[in-house]
Amino acid sequence: MSFWGNASMFFSMVAVVTGMLCGVCVAEESAKTSTPIASVLREPLPPERLTCTETDGEVSIEGPAFSYTVDKANGAIASLRVLRDGKPVIESAGPADVIVDAYNMASRETEGKTSIAYQGDDKAVLVTGGVLKDTAGQSAPMPYTARTTFFNDGVVVAELKLTPEKEFAVRECIRWQLPIRGRLASYLHKRRDENGDKSASGKLPAAGKAVRFANLTSCLQVFSPEAALALFTDSGSMQSSEGLDTAVVDVRENAEGTASLTLSQYAVHLAPTAAPYILSASNGLSFRVGISLAPNRLPHRRAQDLRMFTWIGDANYPYPTDEEIWEAARLGYTVFQLHRAGTPGEPRPPSGEFDRVLKTVHDAGMLYVWEENADLLYTIAPGVVKMKAEGKWSLWQGFNYGGRYTAPMDPYCDLAATCLASPNGLAEYRLQYLDRMMDRYTVDGIYLDDDLAYANCTLWKEHGHPQQVYDCLIELHEMNWRRRELLRARCPHAVLISHNTTALVLPVICDFDGHLYGEGYGFGALETYWDFFGMIKSLNAQNQIWPGSKDKSRCKASVAYNYDLLTGGGQFEYMDWRLFPEKFPHAEGVTADESLYVKTYNLAQYYFGLYESTAHYFANSAEMFATSTPLTYATVYCNHVWRDYLVPVANMADKTQTTVLTIHRPASLGPDPDKRYVVYDVNARTLSASSGAARSDSLNRIVIPKQSLKVFYIRAAPSNGVFHLWGGKRISETSQADKFTAEIQAPAGLEDAVILAVSGRGIKEIMVDGKPASFFLDRATGLVHGTVTFTAQPIRLEAILSGDGDTQLPKKSLTPDRLTSECLARMSD
Numbered sequence: 001m002s003f004w005g006n007a008s009m010f011f012s013m014v015a016v017v018t019g020m021l022c023g024v025c026v027a028e029e030s031a032k033t034s035t036p037i038a039s040v041l042r043e044p045l046p047p048e049r050l051t052c053t054e055t056d057g058e059v060s061i062e063g064p065a066f067s068y069t070v071d072k073a074n075g076a077i078a079s080l081r082v083l084r085d086g087k088p089v090i091e092s093a094g095p096a097d098v099i100v101d102a103y104n105m106a107s108r109e110t111e112g113k114t115s116i117a118y119q120g121d122d123k124a125v126l127v128t129g130g131v132l133k134d135t136a137g138q139s140a141p142m143p144y145t146a147r148t149t150f151f152n153d154g155v156v157v158a159e160l161k162l163t164p165e166k167e168f169a170v171r172e173c174i175r176w177q178l179p180i181r182g183r184l185a186s187y188l189h190k191r192r193d194e195n196g197d198k199s200a201s202g203k204l205p206a207a208g209k210a211v212r213f214a215n216l217t218s219c220l221q222v223f224s225p226e227a228a229l230a231l232f233t234d235s236g237s238m239q240s241s242e243g244l245d246t247a248v249v250d251v252r253e254n255a256e257g258t259a260s261l262t263l264s265q266y267a268v269h270l271a272p273t274a275a276p277y278i279l280s281a282s283n284g285l286s287f288r289v290g291i292s293l294a295p296n297r298l299p300h301r302r303a304q305d306l307r308m309f310t311w312i313g314d315a316n317y318p319y320p321t322d323e324e325i326w327e328a329a330r331l332g333y334t335v336f337q338l339h340r341a342g343t344p345g346e347p348r349p350p351s352g353e354f355d356r357v358l359k360t361v362h363d364a365g366m367l368y369v370w371e372e373n374a375d376l377l378y379t380i381a382p383g384v385v386k387m388k389a390e391g392k393w394s395l396w397q398g399f400n401y402g403g404r405y406t407a408p409m410d411p412y413c414d415l416a417a418t419c420l421a422s423p424n425g426l427a428e429y430r431l432q433y434l435d436r437m438m439d440r441y442t443v444d445g446i447y448l449d450d451d452l453a454y455a456n457c458t459l460w461k462e463h464g465h466p467q468q469v470y471d472c473l474i475e476l477h478e479m480n481w482r483r484r485e486l487l488r489a490r491c492p493h494a495v496l497i498s499h500n501t502t503a504l505v506l507p508v509i510c511d512f513d514g515h516l517y518g519e520g521y522g523f524g525a526l527e528t529y530w531d532f533f534g535m536i537k538s539l540n541a542q543n544q545i546w547p548g549s550k551d552k553s554r555c556k557a558s559v560a561y562n563y564d565l566l567t568g569g570g571q572f573e574y575m576d577w578r579l580f581p582e583k584f585p586h587a588e589g590v591t592a593d594e595s596l597y598v599k600t601y602n603l604a605q606y607y608f609g610l611y612e613s614t615a616h617y618f619a620n621s622a623e624m625f626a627t628s629t630p631l632t633y634a635t636v637y638c639n640h641v642w643r644d645y646l647v648p649v650a651n652m653a654d655k656t657q658t659t660v661l662t663i664h665r666p667a668s669l670g671p672d673p674d675k676r677y678v679v680y681d682v683n684a685r686t687l688s689a690s691s692g693a694a695r696s697d698s699l700n701r702i703v704i705p706k707q708s709l710k711v712f713y714i715r716a717a718p719s720n721g722v723f724h725l726w727g728g729k730r731i732s733e734t735s736q737a738d739k740f741t742a743e744i745q746a747p748a749g750l751e752d753a754v755i756l757a758v759s760g761r762g763i764k765e766i767m768v769d770g771k772p773a774s775f776f777l778d779r780a781t782g783l784v785h786g787t788v789t790f791t792a793q794p795i796r797l798e799a800i801l802s803g804d805g806d807t808q809l810p811k812k813s814l815t816p817d818r819l820t821s822e823c824l825a826r827m828s829d
Contacts, residue, residue, distance in 0.1 A: 075128025090182030154296030196503025332602030345437030445495030
């Protein structure tokens with residue numbers, strides 16, 4: 001058996017014989033071309049339009065990856081469907097229903113009419129008026145109205161008002177429920193008295209079991225990396241008897257990754273002996289319920305390449321130098337955030353520095369995102385100054401951080417807390433300055449700091465909150481949705497990134513392309529990380545890991561890249577005080593080799609091209625491949641342009657381990673059975689020494705230091721020629737009788753080795769952008785290598801071939817990369 005399985009059916013590794021690759025099949029690559037990453041980052045977002053159609057009995061609302069059907073007779077959502085890659089991953093198993101004792105809104109006995117009050121690409125609004133009827137026929141009919149808003153991000157918010165003709169006593173419950181079936185594996189429950197990072201979560205129980213909560217319910221969610229759905233309400237647990245449920249996940253079936261269940265939230269839940277909850281005839285009862293789901297939009301291929309670098313700065317260095325910006329780009333980062341630039345559109349002094357930074361970021365090929373806060377405003381912002389001068393600050397006032405946040409290393413960072421749900425023009429003010437920002441600067445998006453549904457506003461009556469303890473979740477979602485709509489209209493490729501700690505609450509996060517959920521925290525077992533944080537993939541969005549500063553539990557770079565590369569790539573976000581610790585003494589535990597991990601594993605992703613790849617994750621590919629040693633894992637990335645593979649193999653144990661990677665079903669990974677492949681050890685810079693049907697030596701015995709990883713690159717090897725093996729992103733590659741040509745791209749200004757493999761031919765000379773370049777032949781491996789300085793445009797590398805098959809280049813050994821020689825060796829036991 002070869003590494004890939006049965007050699008006679010598939011393929012085996014190329015032998016390395018006397019320094020040359022022999023016996024490989026022809027692989028013509030001339031028709032293949034990659035799009036450079038800088039262009040991919042700026043490709044417009046897929047359409048996010050909503051359509052609304054009407055028949056005699058139904059209204060159908062369809063978004064990019066979901067659909068809802070509303071029964072016009074009662075206004076209830078009769079069905080919903082969520083698609084991933086065109087296939088259903090969630091479907092309703094009955095209507096979304098509001099139940100008040102013996103009244104059911106979705107009942108056929110309900111009499112009402114529904115009309116479309118508004119329909120556009122952004123949202124649809126339906127208005128229903130009707131009468132609920134007691135299914136037991138023992139109580140008087142109850143008039144009600146519903147105003148239901150369907151957003152193009154998949155969120156639905158229904159404002160309901162019950163208006164009994166005379167006082168009505170609720171004796172059992174007011175419940176909001178939805179039965180569904182889908183690719184679901186875990187649950188999450190957010191209370192309305194906390195911001196979401198303390199949400200209870202876990203795996204769904206077995207069939208016939210339930211997860212029950214008896215606290216202040218806000219959002220009840222089920223999810224997996226494939227799909228997610230949440231119910232939420234602004235009126236959870238208004239009155240509940242002690243010990244009774246306020247939220248329930250009732251599982252009917254749970255097998256093979258698919259679960260059937262019912263989600264329920266209670267506004268009122270009373271024991272038989274409890275005092276009733278009274279609905280008055282004069283005021284009735286108004287409350288809101290909602291649904292959020294994922295996938296809620298189509299994927300953008302840039303998702304796993306949104307690697308963000310943050311310049312936080314301090315009072316002495318609020319802005320980076322041009323060289324510091326270029327250094328971030330040379331590490332493979334594609335998004336640049338200036339963390340304390342000031343109110344969006346109004347950069348902090350000194351004058352002109354922001355213009356310079358923005359230009360340099362764009363010249364370096366990166367996107368620029370401006371940081372703003374979900375719940376804070378700079379005290380010097382014109383709107384804040386005006387409100388305080390007029391004595392109206394209480395209309396916007398919030399209480400997070402005690403009402404004010406200051407950064408000790410940067411006095412300019414003086415911010416006032418705001419209420420997320422203030423109805424007094426705060427949202428409009430925020431949108432105005434974002435609009436002004438886009439008028440003034442070519443900003444590519446927003447990083448929203450502390451995007452959390454806080455429950456700490458003491459001005460609940462003045463701000464019109466439905467309850468004294470209220471987390472503002474519905475208003476925060478609408479602000480986030482409005483922010484996305486504005487930025488997308490002004491910048492078709494806009495990027496929105498939010499900071500959520502571990503508060504992955506669907507209505508809050510569903511409008512963002514990236515989710516930074518850590519402050520340097522440890523993430524526990526890899527499987528736990530995937531089960532919980534993998535939910536972000538259901539949104540077709542990007543996970544992001546923040547390395548932190550003084551946190552003792554900070555996830556060190558070596559193990560952070562295990563999480564990163566095993567679960568999709570592009571996640572490890574870096575910052576100024578970790579890259580330049582001498583300049584900023586804020587961080588603790590920054591080791592001299594930390595940036596080597598960043599450079600090695602960021603560039604591995606850059607060079608392979610995650611944006612044109614599909615990942616087969618360790619968590620759901622056991623039938624395709626497996627490692628032989630406990631606490632070792634592998635993920636296989638398949639590049640659909642070049643039909644090559646990137647294989648990170650990680651060791652999560654606290655000791656060096658040796659493992660074997662075996663492919664059980666090579667056909668599932670898509671290699672061409674008529675081609676031969678080589679395995680390149682990215683760290684050691686060696687080709688596997690394999691022959692015939694023998695297993696590749698590189699993958700037969702993989703020695704991995706504790707909590708680190710090895711990366712292998714596998715590609716088809718053309719015969720009788722030269723091919724690009726590693727170093728830079730291959731954009732194009734062609735072979736002629738006397739010349740090999742490749743276009744290769746890497747971050748501008750980066751110096752790195754470009755490595756070529758030679759098969760059955762010799763090389764007389766190598767040219768880079770038309771000029772002779774210093775390249776060498778490594779006798780031991782037959783690999784040709786040379787150091788290249790990359791430019792903003794792909795370099796053009798030409799290898800002039802010799803007719804006699806002799807490579808006439810100087811001889812020089814190809815040594816392991818610095819990470820292997822300096823870091824991984826020290827980590828070995």
